[in-house]
Amino acid sequence: MRQAITFVLPFILMSTFCSEEGRGGEKVAFIGESRFEYEYKVLQKLVQLEEGQSKLELKLKEKSNIVEHLTEELKEAHASIEALNDVIDKMEAEGPGQGETYVRWGRTTCPDNGAELVYDGYTAGSHFTNSGAAVNYLCLPKKPLWAKYNDGLNEERAYVYGAEYQRNDESPHTYQHDVPCAVCKTPRAPVRMIPARNECYNGWTLEYRGVLVAGKYKHAAASEYVCLDESPESIEGGNEDLNGILMYSVEGRCGSLKCPPYINGRELTCAVCSYVSYQNTRGNQNRHWTSGK
Structure with missing residues (x-):
């Protein structure tokens, strides 16, 4: 644009001082001063507009x-x-620490x-008939390691026996079979x-x-409550009725036990649940760290 203005300017100045022949051959003179000032101001405006446009283009580029930098x-x-x-x-997925162990019974x-x-x-x-029995179930490994020992039987000892299922009405195919873990x-x-729940609470x-x-209510040995898997297996070859520590289903008895929600004589379920303090909320707007899009 600036080159165009530079090219046109001399012609405009020349026209300021020229005269034109009007109708009938009469010479008509323009008033040069006012025409010059007008066209000069126009040129100034054009130059200013060009400079403004150049500055604007530079700013737009910046x-x-x-x-682009902010986008990257x-x-x-x-x-x-x-x-x-x-x-x-x-x-x-890994949890806040090193994790934890549990026994999957059955x-x-x-x-x-x-x-x-x-x-x-x-x-x-412990055997279900022993009044001095230990109450807890054990999960013994298949390959024991020994220290100092005496193979002779000794009554000055605590005893440990295998476990058997005693749930004939609920799981007849495992009745009196030995229990793995x-x-x-x-x-x-x-x-x-x-x-009394077979599902975990939210977050678990x-x-x-x-x-x-647990053990039967009228047996001499005390016992503990454990959660037997809903699909129990049996130890291969362990289907003889040799007793030991026994597993009976647990049912509710109303009285001090609130009924409802519990029902007299109904067997109880169970669930083994684990928890992590960090909750996966992928897809949630409040997930860990989010960015607006």
């Missing part, structure tokens, strides 16, 4: 560069946020939910057995579900 930084920020979210998801494997098998073995405990390690912690992960079992 703004465009800034926008925003992409990098989004990538960093996603990387942080992936790290947190991994922490959620099975030889661990659930397919990130839990690892520490060992599988034999459920054992599996010790599992989950990356989540803590782990809790929840009686189900390790396994089953039925609540």
Whole structure:
């Protein structure tokens, strides 16, 4: 534009001082001063507009560069946020600490939910007739290690026996069979057995579900409540009626036990659940770290 103005300017100045022949051959003279001032001001405006346009184009280019730079930084920020979210998801899966172990009674494997098998073995405990019995069930490994020992029988000892299922009405195919067990390690912690529920509460992960079992109420030996898997297995070859520590289903008895919600004579379920303090909220707007889009 500036070149065009420079080219036109001399012609405009020349026309200021020229005269034109009017009708009938009469010479008409323009008033040069007013015409010159007018056209000069017009040229000044044109030059100013050109300079303004140049400045505006320069500013627009600078703004465009800034926008491109900020766009790249925003992409990098989004990538960093996603990387942080992936790290947190991994922490959620692994739990806040080193995890925790639990026993899966009646099975030889661990659930397919990130839990690892520490060992599988034999459920054992005190004989149901012993009044001085230990109350807890044990999960004995299949390959014991020995220290100092005496193979002779001695009454100055505590005794440990194998375990048998005594749930003929609910699981006749395992009745009087020996009970296996599996010790599992989950990356989540803590782990809790929840009686009378076969589902976990919100925020908890189900390790396994089953039925609540314990020793028979009128046997001499005390016992504890444990959660027997809903699909119990048997130890191979262990189907003789040799007794030992026994597993009976647990049913409710109304009285001091509130009925409802409990029902007199109904067998209780159970669930083993694990918990992590970091909750996976992928897809939630309030997930760990978020970025506006």
